[in-house]
Amino acid sequence: MKNEELTKLDQKYIVPTYAGKTVAFSHGKGCKLWDVEGKEYLDFLSGIAVDGLGHSHPKLVKAIQKQAANLIHTSNLYLIANQIELAKILVENSFPGKCFFCNSGAEANEAAIKFARKYGHTKAQNKDEIITMTGSFHGRTYGALTATGQEKFHKGFEPMLPGFKYAQFNDIESVKGSITSKTCAIMLEAIQGESGVNPAKEEFLREIHSLCNEKDILLILDEVQCGMGRTGKLFGYEHYGIVPDMVTLAKSLGGGVPIGAVIANENVSSCISPGNHAATFGGNPLAAKAAVVTLKIILEEGLLENATAMGNYLKDKLHDLKNKYAFIREVRGKGLMLGVEVNYSSKEILKECMDKGLLVGTAGENVVRFLPPLIIQKQDIDKGIKILEGVLANLK
C-alpha cells in the first residue's frame, strides 16, 4: 500500500491523537529508513530517542528472534532470568538499589510517584507532596500528566491529581519556596526534552540534591529521554556529579521494544512490599532480553564515547549554521540530544527536512530537535547537515 492510501485508512481508523502523518516506513538499517514507496530517509530522530542502536542492529535482531522462539511472556508471578540480569546491569551502572519494570516512560514515572508517596507515608512523617518543574514533561497518564509542569497538556483533562507543586526550572529560590513540611520528592529531567532541549544548570541540580539530602526529600530524575547514553553518559545525572534516589527509564532502554524501568535506592525500595505495585508485561522475557542486549552494546561497544564525539561534531556543525543564519537563536543540549532554537516555525522546518529525506523532531514551537542514533558516524552527520542547510537557505 502507498503512503496516500495508508494516510486515508489511518484517518478512518486511528484516534487522531497525532497530527500530520503522511509517511509509512517499511524497513530500516543503521541511521537510514525507507518508506513504503522506496524513498530513503536519514534518521536524526530515532523514533523520538528510542532507536539508540539505529535500525535493525544485527545483534539486537538476532537476540530478539532467538528469545521470541524460546519464550515471550510468562508474567511476574515467576522468576524471569533476563529481567534479573537487566536489573543487575542497571544497578551496577548506577547506584545500589533495586529495579521495577514496566512498559513506558509514563508508567515508570507513575511507579516512581507511588514509591515516593509510599516512602513519605512510611518513613517520613506522612509527607506526600511532589515538586516538579515548569516546562517538564513526564508522560500522559494522570500521575505523570499532573507531574508535567505545562498547562497546555492539562487543558481539557482537569482535574489533575492533588499533591503536586510546580517550581520554576533552573531557579533554585523557586524550588526552596515550594518546599513544605509535606514535600516527599522533587522530580525533574536533567535535560528537559519535550519543552525545548533545556539542560538543568549544574548549580541548580547540585543545590536541589543538597536540599533533598538536608530535608529528607527524595530526588527523582526522569531519564526517560536523556538516559541510556543519549548525552554521552549512560545517565544524564552523571554530568552533574550527583546521585539521585530514583531514576526512571524507558524509550531506548529496549532498543525499540517497549520497556520502562525505575531504579530505586535501598532506602526507597525497602518501603515497597508485595501487592503495592505491578505491571503484567513489565520486564517480560522478550523485552528484558532486548534491553540487556541494548545495554551491553551501549556499554561495551563504545557508544557512550561515540555519542560524545559525534554530539560535539554535530553541535559544531549546528553552530556553524547559527553563525550563517541570523534566525538561529541558540544551539543547546548535550551529546546526541541537541536542540536548535529558531525564529521560525520548527514544524515547517521539520516538514521541509522530511521532504528532502531528513527526519528531525520539534520541541515546542521554535526548537528543532536532533536525537540521532548513538551509532551515527561523521558521514551521516555531514549528509544530514547538508540537507538541513539546503532547507534553511530556502527559508525567509
Ligand SMILES: Cc1ncc(COP(=O)(O)O)c(C=O)c1O
Ligand atoms: C522525559 C520524559 N518522560 C516521560 C515521557 C513519557 O514516556 P512514554 O511516552 O513512553 O510514556 C517522555 C516522552 O517523551 C519523556 O520525554
